Amino acid sequence: MVETEAAPTNAPEISVSELSNALKRTLEDRFSFVRVRGEVSNYRGPHSSGHVYFSLKDQNARIDAVIWRSTFARMRIRPEEGLEVIAAGKITTFPGKSAYQIVIESLEPAGVGALMALMEARRVKLAAEGLFDTSRKKPLPYLPRVVGVVTSPTGAVIRDILHRLADRFPSHVLVWPVRVQGETSAREVADAISGFNALDPLGAIERPDVLIVARGGGSLEDLWGFNDEIVVRAAAASLIPLVSAVGHETDTTLIDHVADIRAPTPTAAAELVVPVRAELIARVARDGGRLTNGALRLGERRRAELRALARALPSGEALLASPRQRLDRAGGQMATSLRAAGDRRRIALERMSRRLAAQSPRARMARAHARLEGFSERLKRAGKVDRERRAQSLARVEARLRAALAARARLGAHQAERFRERVGLAQERLRRAIAGAIEQRDARLDALDQFLGALSYRSVLKRGFALVRDHERLPLRSAAAVSAGKRLSIEFADGEASAVAEGGPSLFPSRSRKRAPKEKNSDQGVLF
Numbered sequence: 001m002v003e004t005e006a007a008p009t010n011a012p013e014i015s016v017s018e019l020s021n022a023l024k025r026t027l028e029d030r031f032s033f034v035r036v037r038g039e040v041s042n043y044r045g046p047h048s049s050g051h052v053y054f055s056l057k058d059q060n061a062r063i064d065a066v067i068w069r070s071t072f073a074r075m076r077i078r079p080e081e082g083l084e085v086i087a088a089g090k091i092t093t094f095p096g097k098s099a100y101q102i103v104i105e106s107l108e109p110a111g112v113g114a115l116m117a118l119m120e121a122r123r124v125k126l127a128a129e130g131l132f133d134t135s136r137k138k139p140l141p142y143l144p145r146v147v148g149v150v151t152s153p154t155g156a157v158i159r160d161i162l163h164r165l166a167d168r169f170p171s172h173v174l175v176w177p178v179r180v181q182g183e184t185s186a187r188e189v190a191d192a193i194s195g196f197n198a199l200d201p202l203g204a205i206e207r208p209d210v211l212i213v214a215r216g217g218g219s220l221e222d223l224w225g226f227n228d229e230i231v232v233r234a235a236a237a238s239l240i241p242l243v244s245a246v247g248h249e250t251d252t253t254l255i256d257h258v259a260d261i262r263a264p265t266p267t268a269a270a271e272l273v274v275p276v277r278a279e280l281i282a283r284v285a286r287d288g289g290r291l292t293n294g295a296l297r298l299g300e301r302r303r304a305e306l307r308a309l310a311r312a313l314p315s316g317e318a319l320l321a322s323p324r325q326r327l328d329r330a331g332g333q334m335a336t337s338l339r340a341a342g343d344r345r346r347i348a349l350e351r352m353s354r355r356l357a358a359q360s361p362r363a364r365m366a367r368a369h370a371r372l373e374g375f376s377e378r379l380k381r382a383g384k385v386d387r388e389r390r391a392q393s394l395a396r397v398e399a400r401l402r403a404a405l406a407a408r409a410r411l412g413a414h415q416a417e418r419f420r421e422r423v424g425l426a427q428e429r430l431r432r433a434i435a436g437a438i439e440q441r442d443a444r445l446d447a448l449d450q451f452l453g454a455l456s457y458r459s460v461l462k463r464g465f466a467l468v469r470d471h472e473r474l475p476l477r478s479a480a481a482v483s484a485g486k487r488l489s490i491e492f493a494d495g496e497a498s499a500v501a502e503g504g505p506s507l508f509p510s511r512s513r514k515r516a517p518k519e520k521n522s523d524q525g526v527l528f
Helices: 016-030 069-074 112-128 156-168 185-198 229-237 254-258 266-273 277-312 316-358 361-455 457-462
Strands: 034-041 052-057 062-067 084-094 099-109 146-151 172-177 210-215 242-246 467-469 487-492 495-500
Touching: 016 084, 034 062, 112 229, 112 254, 146 156, 146 185, 156 172, 156 210, 156 266, 172 185, 185 210, 185 229, 210 266, 229 254, 242 254, 242 266, 361 457
Parallel strands: 062 099, 146 172, 146 210, 210 242
Antiparallel strands: 034 052, 034 084, 052 062, 084 099, 467 487, 487 495
16 A cells, blocks of 8 residues: 655644644633533532532533632532532633633522522531531520620611510610621621620620521522521521521521521511510519518418417426436436446556556666667677678689689680790791892882983993083083183093183084074174
């Protein structure tokens, strides 16, 4: 099969990164804002970086989705596994995986049915944790001094609550203003409940005795902030009894299940937390009258009983007759008891006397002297036994020491003999080594002498040459250094001869003569 080369083209080459970035810009320009409806899939909660990754799917397709950390913190509706939502955002690509995804900027449930399903799932989850148990409910105080209200400060709800409290029982009211609708409403309501619980009961701002969380009626979306998990958990953790008054009587939110009591309306909540002052005054007056009448009747009954008891009491003589007889009998028994006690004291005194005699200084000194004599005898016997033991021990030590000294002497003699042998061997090796080293040095010296003779000028003199020196014994290397009348010393191979230099040309001119360098810029001619 013959392979054919691809036809040449003028299309420019681009890198994979350039192609990925071009596709990214095209998708973001074409789909800069979309609203996608789908079911949340593979949701595992926020990543360690704070970003959220999951997928949106329907029956035929799936698309990856991402919510950045800053956007996720502002969301009122959070994604949950299986929740059908409408996501708004833009389509972009992730070049590292060659995949496209939607960057979500807002999220909302796909209709009221989805919200109801989400609320039911949260209700089941929180109920399984025991947050809605009746055993956790706290009773409301009968007469609270301070009432805390968590609601919007500008709505009709706070005015209805204040008006109803003023009609029934004027109380001190603390209002924590919050948004009751919108993305931040859940966080503000939870913080308000926690903030009221954090107040010091003895502080400058007194902590409320009861809390009312109130809001007017509205749609399920408007009341959704009171279905948020953080609001439910804050209400469950509240140590202050809490009344839920969110929406109308037909509206139901998750805070209604966890609250200590649910009021159908904010006005009904105000009626639940305080009694009617006039009814309370009337009841106190009625109970006061009943208490006064009962005290009067009790006083009359106690006086009648006292008179009856006074009539039943015996006379003074009858009361003293029996004690007098007991006193006479006790007087007769006292003399016998005194004599018996005296006898017992004498017997005890005799016993004490005998014991004191046994413990007198003389008796104690006699016993001590006897013990001392016994100790002296035992000490003599012990000293004798100890001397014998010490003598035996010294004899054993002396025998062992003598044996050790003898063994030490034998070992020293043996070691000295071995040392002498080793010294002899070492001296022999040293003599051989010195002789070898001397021979090596002689041979090297002969070689150096021969080398020095080969390099010496005297070998040159033997070939018929002579060495000329001046009167200071310095060698003369050129004829120019010799002047007329200068004393010279000429060394030959067989000795030296003295000479005096004369002027005039040499009788034996040299074969080659170097020409003197010509000086520049001079009119003087050359002699030769």
